[in-house]
Amino acid sequence: MKLGRYFLLTCLFWILSAPWWFAAKEPQQAEGDLPFWVVYCLGVAVAYAVFVATSLRRVWREDADS
């Protein structure tokens, strides 16, 4: 059960990691700043890494025993 939910959330993270929302927008940042879409993509990547690391702890035993 937990593994099914993990798989669905993984797919969601993969889809959200792409900068869909910024596709048609002109960049607004000043020269010395990172583009906001880059900050967004890195933020989702870090959130995904935290999600996998915590899932490894929570899902592993239940899955191995099932």
Added chain:
Amino acid sequence: MNANDPLLGAPGWSVIGIYLIVLLGLGFWGRYARREDTLSDFFLGGRKLGMGVLLLTLYASQYSGNTLVGYTGTAYRSGFAFLMAVPFMMGVIGVYLLYAPKLQLLSKQYQFITPADYLQQRYQHHGLSRLVALSGVVALANFLITNLKAIGEIATQATGGAVTPSAGILLFAAGILIYEMLGGLRSVAWSDVLQGILLLTGCLTVLGVTLAGLGGISSALERLHAVRPDFWTAPDLEGSVQWVSTIVIVAFGAAMYPHAIQRIYAAKNAQVLRRSLQIMVFMPLVTTLVMVVIGILGNVTYPGLDRAASEGVVLLILHDFAQAHTWGHWIAALFVAAVLAAIMSSADSALLSIASSVTKDFVRPLTQWRKEAHLTFVGKGISIGVMALCVMLAITLPQNIWQLIQIKTELLAQTAPAFICGLHWKRLPATAVFAGFLVGTGITLFLLLGNFIFPESIQARPLNLHAGLWGLGCNLLTIAISALRSTRIQNP
């Protein structure tokens, strides 16, 4: 930088020399630590890899020379759009959780050596297990040839042409073969510890050198904006589709590398494996991201490089740094050692995995040899033969074949349903998985080979989705339809 200027001075040669001597020492240490003359001891290190060794062998074998050289070149040309490399490397670890917990447990129970051992135990279908094993061998041979070719090019660039690509390939191939044959996975894993540390140190050092040369992050971004304002624009919708497609195909393909699966078997216990993966998922932030940033910032100092020249952008940065600082040659030597480490750690793992698969999945069923010591001896002989063949191909293959052989990840992704569905779908019949694998591989090859032969009429990525992803979708659909049909036949 003049192409004939050597990057490595006398300090560089001494670092590389010490590195090679230490690798040979680790080979002898692995030989000395051998407990028994069995396949499990030689190919899986006696299934006793502890936390530190397992983590660093997973790390060093997952990141090849492509991360340090290829990714920087792609990032130089694509800009921030290549940040997709960070989630796809994390995705590989994400996919492990879909199969590693059960597979690790079963590998202890049934003493699996190769990935095909699990498939044979699960499905009792020789055709399926041998075809998947063959697919793994082809993908790994391809991986080995690519890494050998990269090592030859690095040797030539670092020495300003004093060492030819062929000589570089022969020298390092011989080194890999010697320490691998001495101690099998134990030597490979211990050398991976050294190589993993070098890889991480090399990445972070070059980032420091690059940022220092550009006056810090803010200054670097301002200067980058001046030369490449186009990098500030986000990818369009097609680019985002390709982004997700790349993550899916790399995550499923790279997680199915036979040498990665064998590290799951080689872990001392489940806790050690789980903790190693928990750390591994963060490693793209200090490896892939770092190399992507270095590649992007290369545009500031070296604007306008073509495709081939951009692949060497890190070496350009290091060369200038070595010229400008008295201790710069030491940093350059450290990075060259890190690149060699990344390449050698991937190549040795691929070679060992090929040898184990050929020995266990193909030679053993065809012969009467059952004594483990005989098979281990055969495995070493196969290592020599495979390495000789791959060295010959790396030296002689023409460049235009390259596009064709870089399809390993998309092919390997077709083996994912056999492992993942097999572990979680208890009544899944072998015929359904076999049919799915054939359909998925067939569609992937049709699109990729078709595009290679008829680029005008067949697209390799219809709708911006990778050929392997179309194959994987059809693979899963075939499995579902075949499984439902077989259930209806059994329960009319």
